[in-house]
Amino acid sequence: MPLDTRRLTGPESSQSPYNFAPVNKLDLTQLDKRPDGRSIKKLRPLFLRTNVVSQARGSSYIEMNETKVICAVYGPREVLRREDFSLKGQLTCDFKFTTFSCRQRRQYQQDSQEKDLSVLVLEALEPAVCLHKYPKSQINIFITVLQHDGSALSAAITCASVALASAGIEMYDLVVASSAAICGSVTLIDPTAQEEDALLKATVKPDNNAGSVTVAFLPSLSQVSAISSDGELSFEILNKSMQECVANCQKLYPVLEHTLVKHQQELEAGRS
Amino acid sequence: MGDAGLSEAEKTFILHSVQDDFREDGRGNEDFRHMELETSLISNTNGSARVRLANTDVLVGVKVQLTPVDPERPEVGRLEFFIDCSANATPAFEGRGGEELGSEISAMLTRAYAFPGAVDFHSLCVLPGQQCWLLYVDVLLLECGGNLFDAVSIAVKAALFNLKIPNVTMTKDEGGVELDLSDDPFDFKRLDVSGAPIIITVNKIGHYHVVDASEKEEECSLARLMLGVTEKGTITAMRKEGSGSLDPNSISDMMEVNTRFLCLPGI
Amino acid sequence: MAGMELLSDQGFRIDGRKPNELRRIRFKKGVFRQADGSAYLEQGNTKVLAAVYGPHEIRGSRSKALHDKLLINCQYSMATFSTQDRKRRPRGDRKAQEMTSHLKQTFDAVVLTELYPKVQLDIFVEVLQSDGGNYCASVNAATLALMDAGIPMKDYVIACSGSHLRDTPIVDMNNLEESSGGAEVVMAVLPRCEQIVFLEMNSRLHEDHLSGVMDHVMVGCKDIFNVLNQQVQDELCQKTQLDKLVTTG
Numbered sequence: 001m002p003l004d005t006r007r008l009t010g011p012e013s014s015q016s017p018y019n020f021a022p023v024n025k026l027d028l029t030q031l032d033k034r035p036d037g038r039s040i041k042k043l044r045p046l047f048l049r050t051n052v053v054s055q056a057r058g059s060s061y062i063e064m065n066e067t068k069v070i071c072a073v074y075g076p077r078e079v080l081r082r083e084d085f086s087l088k089g090q091l092t093c094d095f096k097f098t099t100f101s102c103r104q105r106r107q108y109q110q111d112s113q114e115k116d117l118s119v120l121v122l123e124a125l126e127p128a129v130c131l132h133k134y135p136k137s138q139i140n141i142f143i144t145v146l147q148h149d150g151s152a153l154s155a156a157i158t159c160a161s162v163a164l165a166s167a168g169i170e171m172y173d174l175v176v177a178s179s180a181a182i183c184g185s186v187t188l189i190d191p192t193a194q195e196e197d198a199l200l201k202a203t204v205k206p207d208n209n210a211g212s213v214t215v216a217f218l219p220s221l222s223q224v225s226a227i228s229s230d231g232e233l234s235f236e237i238l239n240k241s242m243q244e245c246v247a248n249c250q251k252l253y254p255v256l257e258h259t260l261v262k263h264q265q266e267l268e269a270g271r272s
Numbered sequence: 273m274g275d276a277g278l279s280e281a282e283k284t285f286i287l288h289s290v291q292d293d294f295r296e297d298g299r300g301n302e303d304f305r306h307m308e309l310e311t312s313l314i315s316n317t318n319g320s321a322r323v324r325l326a327n328t329d330v331l332v333g334v335k336v337q338l339t340p341v342d343p344e345r346p347e348v349g350r351l352e353f354f355i356d357c358s359a360n361a362t363p364a365f366e367g368r369g370g371e372e373l374g375s376e377i378s379a380m381l382t383r384a385y386a387f388p389g390a391v392d393f394h395s396l397c398v399l400p401g402q403q404c405w406l407l408y409v410d411v412l413l414l415e416c417g418g419n420l421f422d423a424v425s426i427a428v429k430a431a432l433f434n435l436k437i438p439n440v441t442m443t444k445d446e447g448g449v450e451l452d453l454s455d456d457p458f459d460f461k462r463l464d465v466s467g468a469p470i471i472i473t474v475n476k477i478g479h480y481h482v483v484d485a486s487e488k489e490e491e492c493s494l495a496r497l498m499l500g501v502t503e504k505g506t507i508t509a510m511r512k513e514g515s516g517s518l519d520p521n522s523i524s525d526m527m528e529v530n531t532r533f534l535c536l537p538g539i
Numbered sequence: 540m541a542g543m544e545l546l547s548d549q550g551f552r553i554d555g556r557k558p559n560e561l562r563r564i565r566f567k568k569g570v571f572r573q574a575d576g577s578a579y580l581e582q583g584n585t586k587v588l589a590a591v592y593g594p595h596e597i598r599g600s601r602s603k604a605l606h607d608k609l610l611i612n613c614q615y616s617m618a619t620f621s622t623q624d625r626k627r628r629p630r631g632d633r634k635a636q637e638m639t640s641h642l643k644q645t646f647d648a649v650v651l652t653e654l655y656p657k658v659q660l661d662i663f664v665e666v667l668q669s670d671g672g673n674y675c676a677s678v679n680a681a682t683l684a685l686m687d688a689g690i691p692m693k694d695y696v697i698a699c700s701g702s703h704l705r706d707t708p709i710v711d712m713n714n715l716e717e718s719s720g721g722a723e724v725v726m727a728v729l730p731r732c733e734q735i736v737f738l739e740m741n742s743r744l745h746e747d748h749l750s751g752v753m754d755h756v757m758v759g760c761k762d763i764f765n766v767l768n769q770q771v772q773d774e775l776c777q778k779t780q781l782d783k784l785v786t787t788g
Contacts, residue, residue, distance in 0.1 A: 015343045016343070112375065112378075112379065112382075115375055115379070116375075116376075116379040116383075119376060119379070120511075123512065123513060123514075126515045127495075127515060127516055127517035128517075131515075209506075210387070211387070211508075213510075218517055221517070222519065222520070223517035223518060223519055224512070224517060224518050224519070224520050224523055225512075225517040225518075226512050227497075227510055227511070227512045227523065228383075228509075228510060228511050228512070229507065229509060229510035229511075230383055230386060230387075230509060231386065231387050231508065232387040232388075232389060232502070232506045232507070232508050233506060233507050233508075234505070234506050234507070235505065235506075235507060235527060235528075235531050238507050238510070238527070239524050239527065242520065242523065242524075243520065246520050314586075314618075314620060314621070314667060314668050315584060315668065316620060316621060316622060316623055316668055316669070316670075317620045320620070327572055327573060329571070331618070331667065333618065333619070333620025333621075334620075335620055335625045337625065354619060356616075356618065356619060356629045358588075358616065358629075358663070358665050359590075359614050359616070359661070359663040359665075360571065360574065360577070360588055360589075360590040360663045360665050361573070362573065363592045363598065363661050363663075366612075366614055366661070366663070367614070367630075367631075408619070408620070408625050410618065410619040410620045410625070412618045412619075412620075412629075412665070412667070414571070414588065414665070415571050415572075415573055415574075416573075417572075417573070
C-alpha cells in the first residue's frame with residue numbers, strides 16, 4: 001500500500017491515557033463519608049420527567065446526579081414477521097450506552113454487556129406489563145444511557161417503567177429498581193461509577209465479600225421482578241442487601257407516582 | 273427452551289406431581305437426574321469434558337492462546353466463553369436461531385466467573401504487563417433436555433479441571449523477552465478450579481421449588497432463580513429468569529434450596 | 540513439507556498405514572433421543588455427529604416447498620474447538636456453506652425424495668474433531684443417521700478420499716496428507732451399484748493417474764461400506780432376535 005507521507009501516522013496500537021493515570025485509591029472498607037458526601041445508606045436524589053421524546057408514544061428521562069438515562073417506548077404495533085404470531089404481546093428492549101457515556105469510549109454497536117443488560121431490563125419489566133392485552137403486537141423499548149456514573153441498570157429499569165406507563169401501556173404495577181455494592185462488611189447503597197470501579201480493583205481477602213446486587217421491585221404488589229448479582233457474596237449478606245434494596249425501592253415509589261400524576265395533569269391541561 | 277408444547281391438562285399433571293413431591297420420572301422435588309461426566313475427549317483441545325444429564329448433552333472444549341494482556345488489568349489472564357447451540361439439539365437452532373440462548377448462557381457464565389477467586393487468574397499471566405493466557409471456553413450444546421445452565425456450568429468446570437496448560441520458558445534477549453512453548457505433551461501445569469462456581473437453577477412451579485427441571489417442567493415454571501455457587505457456599509452470580517415475579521421471601525427460600533446443593537459438584 | 544515423508548521408502552504412510560489402508564472406523568447409531576435419527580462416527584481422529592429431523596412440515600416460508608418431492612435441508616458446522624487453531628465461527632463461513640451444499644446435493648441423489656412431496660427433511664452435521672476427511676466422515680455419519688431415522692434410500696452413500704503419492708495411490712487421507720498440497724480426489728458413491736454421486740478433485744493430478752486413484756477410492760468406499768454394513772446388520776439381527784423373544788413371550 002502506498003504510504004501517505006503528508007499524513008501523521010499514529011502508532012499501530014494505542015492505549016487509553018487513563019491506564020497511566022494514578023489509580024484512585026478508594027478504600028471502600030474504611031469509608032465514613034463517600035466521595036460525593038453521602039452517607040453509605042443514602043440514595044442519590046432522583047430527577048424524573050416524562051414526555052421528553054416527542055415522536056415516541058411514551059418517554060422518560062431520569063437523572064441520579066451524574067447518571068443520566070433516557071428511554072423511549074414505541075408501540076403497541078403490528079408484529080412484522082408472521083411466524084412470530086402469539087396471543088401474548090411481545091416486549092423488546094434495546095439497551096445502549098452512548099459512545100461518550102463511560103470513561104472508556106464505547107462502540108456504536110451493541111456489545112455483549114449491553115445485550116446482557118437488555119435482557120435483564122426486559123426480564124424486570126415483563127412481569128409488570130399486561131402482555132395478554134396486546135395480542136399480535138409488540139412494544140419496543142429503547143434505552144440510552146447518556147452518562148454512566150454507576151447504577152445504570154437500576155436507573156434504566158425505573159426509567160423504562162415510567163416510560164411504559166406514560167405511553168399508556170397497561171401494567172400491573174410500576175417497576176422500581178435499586179442497587180447496592182458490597183465490600184467486606186460495608187454495603188453502599190446506590191454506588192457511583194467510582195465506587196463500582198474501586199470494588200472491581202479492591203483486593204479483598206478470599207473469604208470476604210465483594211460484589212453488587214440490583215433488585216427490581218413491584219412496590220404495590222410487593223413482588224421482585226428481577227434480581228441480579230455480581231461478585232462473590234455470602235448467602236446472608238446477599239439476602240440482607242436484597243432486603244435493603246427492596247426497602248429503597250419502596251422509598252423511591254412516591255417519586256415515580258408523583259411524576260406520573262404530573263404527566264397526567266400536563267396531558268389534561270394540553271387537551272383543554 | 274419452553275418449546276415442548278404442553279396442553280393445559282399436561283401442565284396440571286406436572287403441577288400436581290410437584291405438589292406431591294413425586295415428579296414425572298419418579299424423582300422428588302430436590303433430586304437431580306443421573307449424570308454422566310467424561311473428560312479428555314477431544315485431542316485438538318487443551319482440555320475437554322462432556323456432561324450428559326438425562327437428555328441434556330453438553331460438550332466443552334478449552335483452548336489456550338497467548339495474547340497481550342488487557343491494559344486495564346495487566347497482571348491477570350482471561351477467560352472467554354462461547355456457547356454454540358448446535359442444530360443437532362433442535363432444528364430451531366439452525367442458522368442463527370441459537371444465538372440468543374447462547375449469549376444468555378455465556379453472559380451468565382461470564383458473570384459467575386468474574387470474581388477473583390474463580391480460578392487462579394494470576395497464574396494465567398505469563399509475563400506481567402505483556403503476555404497472558406487467554407482461555408477460550410467453547411461450549412457445544414448437543415441436546416437440550418432441560419436444565420441447560422447447570423449442565424453447562426458443570427461441564428465447564430470439568431473441562432477447566434482437565435485443562436493442561438503448556439509450560440513456557442522465558443529467555444532474555446536484547447530488546448525483550450522471548451517466550452518458548454514447551455512441545456513436550458507431558459510438560460504442562462494444571463489450573464486450580466477449587467474456587468470455580470457452578471450454576472444451580474431453582475424453578476418455582478406452583479408454590480414449590482424444583483431443581484434440575486426437565487424441559488416439560490421448565491415450561492410450567494413462571495420464574496426461576498439461577499445462582500452461581502462455589503464450594504465454600506458463596507454466591508457469585510444471581511439472576512432471575514422467566515416472565516413471572518417473585519416474593520422477596522420466596523427468593524430467600526429458593527436461595528436456601530440452592531445452597532443445599534453445594535456438596536454436589538465434587539468431580 | 541520438509542523433513543517429513545508422506546510415504547516412506549518402505550511404503551508406509553505418515554501415520555503408519557499402508558497406502559490402501561483405512562483409518563479405524565467406529566460408530567454408534569441412535570445417540571440422541573430427541574432427533575428422529577442420529578449417528579456418531581469416528582474415522583481415525585475425525586469425529587462427527589449427525590442428526591436427522593423429519594420428514595416434517597416446511598419450516599419458515601412455505602414457498603420453499605417442492606410440489607413433487609422432498610426438500611432436503613442440510614447444515615454443516617464445525618465445533619470451534621474441532622481444529623488445531625480455534626475457529627471463530629462454527630458455521631456460516633465460505634467453507635461450511637460449500638460443504639452444506641455438497642451434502643445437500645449428495646443426499647438429494649440418494650434419498651427417495653419423490654415419496655415425500657411438499658415436506659422437509661433436516662440433516663444436521665457437526666464436526667467435533669477434525670483430522671482430515673471431514674466431508675467423507677460427514678456423509679458416512681449422515682447415511683447412518685438417515686438409516687436410523689428410517690428414511691428410504693437407494694443404497695448406502697459412502698464417501699472416501701484419495702490421492703497419489705510417489706506413484707502410489709493412497710486412500711482415506713488424514714489432515715497432514717490433505718494439507719501437504721498434493722492432489723485430493725473425493726468421491727461419494729453408492730457402493731453396491733458402483734455409481735458416483737459426488738466427485739471432487741483439488742490441486743493437480745496427471746491425467747494418467749486419475750483413473751487409478753478413482754479405482755482405489757472406489758475400493759476404499761466399498762471397504763468402508765463393508766465395515767458399516769457388517770455392524771448395521773449385526774445390530775439389526777440382535778434387535779430382531781430380541782423382538783422375537785418379546786413376541787413369543
